[in-house]
Amino acid sequence: MDISKRFLELGEYGAAGLFEQPERSLFYRKAMGLRRYLETCRLPAYEGKPLYPSGLLDRDYAIVPSFMNGFVLMQDNRHRIGSELADAFEREFRVYNGGSVPPEHTIAGNMSLHSIPHYERVLREGLLAYIPRIEKIEDVDMRDGLLELIAGIQCWVDRCVSYLKSVRAEERVIQAMARVPLYPARDIYEAVFAWNAVMYLDGCDNLGSLANGLLPYFNGENIVPLLENLYDNLDINEGYSMSLHTNYTPLTLQCLEAVKGRRRPMIELFVDETTPSEVWEKAFEAIRTSCGQPAFYNPKGMLGGLQKKFPELTEEDLRMFCGSGCTESQIAGYTNVGSVDCGINLLWILERSMYSRLPRAQTFEEFYEGFIDDVRGNVDIVTREISSSQIKRSKYSPLPMRTLLIDDCIDNGTDFNQFGTRYKWSIVSFGGMINVIDSLLVIRDIVFRDKTCEKEAFLQLLSESDEQFLDRCRRHPCAFGTDDPEANAMATRVSTDIYSMLDDKKPAMSDGFLPASIMFRSVANFGRLVGATPDGRPAKAPLCDSLGAIYGKDVKGPTALLRSVASLDLERAIGTPVLNFNIDPEIEDEKLRALILGYMALGGQQMQLSCASAETLQEAYDHPELHRNLVVRVGGFSDYFNNLTDEMKRMIIARSIHK
């Protein structure tokens, strides 16, 4: 019996599609797999919500569609298909996730690939209007594959309509389902309905530049209930981000209103000195619901920085900027961005530099240059491996759905993973930056300037994670986070030297590397790889989260902290320079606005706020059942405090809370 039939008998319809015509290209086969999935997947129950589908994507298979890889084998369900079929799948459809990128440098990502559909185009044209463009594609398998995919979507729409009729759904829901996303949206309801449907087809990754995309259909209606439904659908499927730009409209306010009390989407709100008071007010109202939304973005910094790096970026396309995955810079509808392709563990490198170079270094400068050389060596390895993985992925891991939904893949006749998109770049994160800055300050002052500790003893005490010595290191007066001019100078130097290593490098298949500092949940895991360090961090303790100060060291208040962060080379870190900032709910709006705008005037790019008092955080730690909806920002994403590990909860409690 052939493989396809065996999958069919097991009810693994998507997988059966993959093996239906094994002689054809991987692109075609994945498209056929998606078609079969769409023809057969279980539809979520209609529960009277204004949008359909609503609820969880059907992922109850051994082999399921995935926006990053096309299809993946769910290891927990492997037993359902047995090793022979699992092996057959993995032989041909293996995941190309980084290959030989050293595992210690995969903080926050390992050839991860988030993206954003061109929602606006689907709304404007309808997917059926894509067919003439698809028919012009020369590659037969790609053309046929995309047509199969469209047929699958048509079938899915028909199934949804039949189901909705069978359960006597509200008439407007049935009508909208029959209309979009196959045909153009005609009003705001159909526009949001289509946005939701495309989000589901794409696998619930990101919402993109939502307010801008809906604007042509908006005539002042109250669409907050629709947006709440859309946000909940993204959230329940673990989706991520959306953006609101400075061309504010009443839709901006509604998008902010709808996020109150919600964990997702992570909203990026662009603000500047011209932002009207009603936008600030609405944003702060949302923040005070302890949902971690919105984050505040600097239009000049983020968008200006991207345009400087990629001059071909048009103003119009910049309006589609949206962080993806968490906050990684993308142009919605037009980009293939490795987000995050890898995260270099700077503290791991420093530890090795210390033990190998410090004993023979005559001066701090000599040691520093050696460390920078070591970082460069690691950057060379990592970027080479990213290129190699890009090539493998482009050959062996086509993504038909994203080829359909993201421009200009169809018009270029090129698969998404062969970089048929208009814009393409690779984001490389640098983790442990602040630990390294503080460590270098201690090495410079204690070992070389004051000579209050011999090198041998210094390394010995660190290797033993000597608590008394680490306490001394932690209390070193020159540290990042207090706006100390010397510490700031070190921060500028280190960040520029490191981020600029990517300036002249080019990935094999995209236009450039973007430096970033984003950590996700990985601060804890990647800290475990590193022994005690001169910033006072004990062995195996978490790395410092993104670009904030090491907890407890920002003792001079928020303005000093923000000036310290702004002394980093943020202009270069346009991949995403994450700053998580805790505020007390009592903080006055005017003061918070001034902190945000002041930070941006200093070159700050983005600020993610958690809003909870120290008492609330402690109570949530002690009595999780009382604070189920408390959301905090950590490492670039937002999550329920209760979802975090004990270690991460304690880390967040230890952060300074600014009043």
Next chain:
Amino acid sequence: MKTAEIINITRYCTDDGPGIRTTVFLKGCPLSCAWCHNPESQKPGREILYAADKCVFCGRCVEICPQNCHRFVDGRHTFFRDLCLSCGSCAAVCPTQALNMSGYSKSVEEVFEEVARDRVFYDASGGGVTVSGGEPLLQAEFTAALLDMCRRAGIHTAVETSGFGTVAALQAVAEHSDLILFDLKETDEQRHLSYTGVSLDPILANLQLLDSMGVKTVLRLPVIPGWNDRTEHLLRAKEIAASLAHCTNVQVMPYHQLGAYKYALLGREYQCENVNEPTKETVAQWRKLVE
């Protein structure tokens, strides 16, 4: 080069004038208010703060003190404060910061440099610098020079004062102030003398002088339950404010106990130890009286 004795320069102050501010706390005050929450600001000279609960009995202070102020008595670290010359050598070696020096010297230029660092936040919030204390009029030359330098740089300037100082000092400082936060402790002469150690008359005269100079003032009333929370005092303060052409606001500053622990650090008794912080309702009543 003008210098001042400073306790602290605190950034992101949000209660000492409009917007986000940096407050420079000067050391030395001619008043000795019973409820003072910055008792380390009263004495003009430097002094050692000792937090017994942070001491780990390492003995480093005992070894280094030239005056033999630090001794182990019955196995406990005992600080003979009367012998202390405030040289600071003990604080410099204390590994747990149980010993700290209060007071350091800085020049106008050095303080300005620190104040100017938060310029963008002042611009974004309508904030600036506030010189407080202690009593800024005691270090009027420094205060005036710092405010002048800030003003020339476009930074909003404010001074928080008890109003007790020479006319010359007041004029010199007021000339460079955009706003004076005038702390009126009591409106009854006898009580003022008893609570603060100085007479009320020169303070009220200085307040009138400020007003005649056209300087914008905010009258701030520290209100301490059982001491100066009398209705007639608050109403009298309101009358005084109403008589001033340039007083823009009367602010009630309710008593709090945040500074109580500092008396222990200084080895001093706190007269208001048993005073309870007022309830929100009480504070609202006080505020209503002065509205």
